[in-house]
Amino acid sequence: TGQRSPKMADETSGKSLLLVVFLLLLYVLDVRICFCEENANDEFEEYLLCRQCGLEIAKASDLNTRPSKAALRQRNDTIAGVDGILIQLFKNPQETWVEVITAETANVQKHGQPYRQDTWWPGFSWRISICPRCGFHLGWFYEPFSQNPAGEEQTFVGLILDNLLYQRYADNLLVVPKSYRS
Numbered sequence: 001t002g003q004r005s006p007k008m009a010d011e012t013s014g015k016s017l018l019l020v021v022f023l024l025l026l027y028v029l030d031v032r033i034c035f036c037e038e039n040a041n042d043e044f045e046e047y048l049l050c051r052q053c054g055l056e057i058a059k060a061s062d063l064n065t066r067p068s069k070a071a072l073r074q075r076n077d078t079i080a081g082v083d084g085i086l087i088q089l090f091k092n093p094q095e096t097w098v099e100v101i102t103a104e105t106a107n108v109q110k111h112g113q114p115y116r117q118d119t120w121w122p123g124f125s126w127r128i129s130i131c132p133r134c135g136f137h138l139g140w141f142y143e144p145f146s147q148n149p150a151g152e153e154q155t156f157v158g159l160i161l162d163n164l165l166y167q168r169y170a171d172n173l174l175v176v177p178k179s180y181r182s
Contacts, residue, residue: 046080048164052136056167058106058159066102066156070120080166087161093118099161100139106157107132110141120158129157138163 046060060080067074071088079085079101088100100120109132114125124142131138139159 046082047167048080048159049167049170050131050134050136050138051163051165053131053134054165054170055131055133056107057131057138057164058103058157062103062105064102064104064156066121068120069122079161080168090120100158101161103157103159104154106138106159108138108141108157114143114145116145126158129159136163 047056048058048060048063049055050057060082063079063082063085065084065086067086068088068090071090073089075087076084077087079087085101089097090100091097106129108129111128111130114127116125119126119142121142123144125145126140126142128137129139129141130136137160139157141155141157143155
């Protein structure tokens, strides 16, 4: 009684070999998954999207900090994975309150003529910026009209934070087929 038959020994060694192969496969897959997760940030550029139609408007890496003395309140936050983004609260002449972030560049269409009055950044004129796909108001395009005190002459975009959507958030939204809707 304590001896195994050759058939049982073959089954046991076969199961052991299968278990070793399975564990090796799990290890290889785990290493590949970890490698992919580590490099995912390098390959994936986070975007801010138009809240109305989902068009890519600005890369997170293009967001910058451009303080304005006209801001009623300022705070720093992490936006689309970028730390220290300045969010500024403004009130326009129509008494509308907006939180604005700035970007070096954005996929927006300039609308209308530049205005110098009521600018939140002295030395810069502004135009309304809209989504090139759906025409939704996204913010303002700023361009210098004179030599700025700090010597800055580059253009930038002020984007209304509430009119944008984080790409990672949008990627997690579920769309329910019409056939399932009641």
